[in-house]
Amino acid sequence: MKYKDFDIEDFLMDEFFIKWVKSPDEETDHFWSKWIQSNPEKKDIILVAKEIIESIDYLDKAHLLDEEYTEIFEGIQSRFKHQSKASDKGNYWLFFRKLVAVLFIVSCISLGYFVNIQIKEDKIAALQQIVTKETTNGMKSQFVLSDGTKVYLNSGSKLIFPKGFYGNERRVKLIGEAFFEVKQNSKIPFFVEVGENEIKVLGTSFNAHYRDVFTVALVTGKVEVGDTLGNRIFLSPNEMLIKEKEGKFSKTIFDPLHILGWKDNYLIFNDDRFDEVLSKLKRWYGVEFIVSGSVKKDWSYTGTYQKETLQNVLEGISITSNFSYEISGQKVNITINP
Structure with missing residues (x-):
């Protein structure tokens, strides 16, 4: 037969x-x-x-x-x-x-x-139990999945995954940002669902980020990135995929320190607008900002900090930005000087 x-x-x-x-x-x-x-x-x-x-x-x-x-x-x-x-x-x-x-x-x-x-x-049944790892603002987390894959979860992010992988694939869901060092297994591919996008890997290390913009930055190995519209793009080491809100794709070379520095406690500003600076500080330190006044339209800031306190970072920014600040617990009052 x-x-x-x-x-x-x-x-x-x-x-x-x-x-x-x-x-x-x-x-x-x-x-x-x-x-x-x-x-x-x-x-x-x-x-x-x-x-x-x-x-x-x-x-x-x-x-x-x-x-x-x-x-x-x-x-x-x-x-x-x-x-x-x-x-x-x-x-x-x-x-x-x-x-x-x-x-x-x-x-x-x-x-x-x-x-x-x-x-x-x-x-x-035990393998199929769903686990959720979540970090709040001001918190980062490192952990290992059941297959040996290492995950670095950035602040304000969430990873949803089964307690153990069962069947012919390994699948997780990411909200926010994480760095993965995927345990190689050519017979059981690893999938990361990020919004309407999907990353398929066999054994590799890469950074995935999705807030307003979806990005995948590949460090080692090879990945395939797709979406619900059927688009498929392959990345090689040192390449980064950027997908804008409207769905436009682009590939570029990336600066490892700028994209991956958060994993090693580098807080990096690269010609960031004032609202982008506050957003990063909010996630990094878990604080809320109350701002009086407004900055100039062309205001931007570039700087790199590693393992610095919030006060030291604000002091560095304020020196060149003409504002004063006051830290009160988890609230920060910023006054823009005229």
Whole structure:
């Protein structure tokens, strides 16, 4: 029988398919990726078969006690009853096919095909728990994901990710700014969702930022950046992608200190307007500003500080900017001198 004629039960019994799911290599990855592309109508069946195989242990010899058989059967029945209630009518067929396929496996156990099948529901559920790491203004955070990827989260930012990665991809969602040192795994790509944009990497280090403008600055490796409109752009080391609010893309070379300095506690102003300076200070130190007066339209400031106090930074800016300030707890009063 050809693969295009396979049903779920056939995939569950096929050694080459099981090998791809359990121990993928270059040969099986290439074959099944091409096959699924050529047979898109089989994609749903493939996904169901993969999920079932990933959740059981295949062993060589058969031996199953009656009480073990009953326990497995009842566990499966309970699981799919619960899922059917939680799903809508559009998903009914999918859950029904899962139930039929798993019951088929249980029947095979009694015939000696499989032994000691252990549904890893608890483990999968634990991996799929969603974790949110959030930094407030004036705070930064460093942590490591379950796959070994290092994340540096800038102030006023948020990263949403599963407790553990499960399946054929690693996916996180970023709000704000973060630097990633992605653990290399060519078989399981790493995705970062940023607004309507998506960054795909295998093993690399890069900075992603999204507030008014979306930027990706690549340090090592290679990334692919796309959006919901189907745009795709590849970046090489030292290249930065800039996407404006209206969706316009551009690529440029970037200054590592200016773009990545925040990770090493460098506070950098580069010809910034007055409102941009206050916005950076607000996120960096977690303070609020009350401003009296207004600066000239052409006002700008350039300067670099590392691990400096708010007072020292304001003192440096005020020397060339003709304003006075007063720090009172988390509030800063600035008076623009006429």
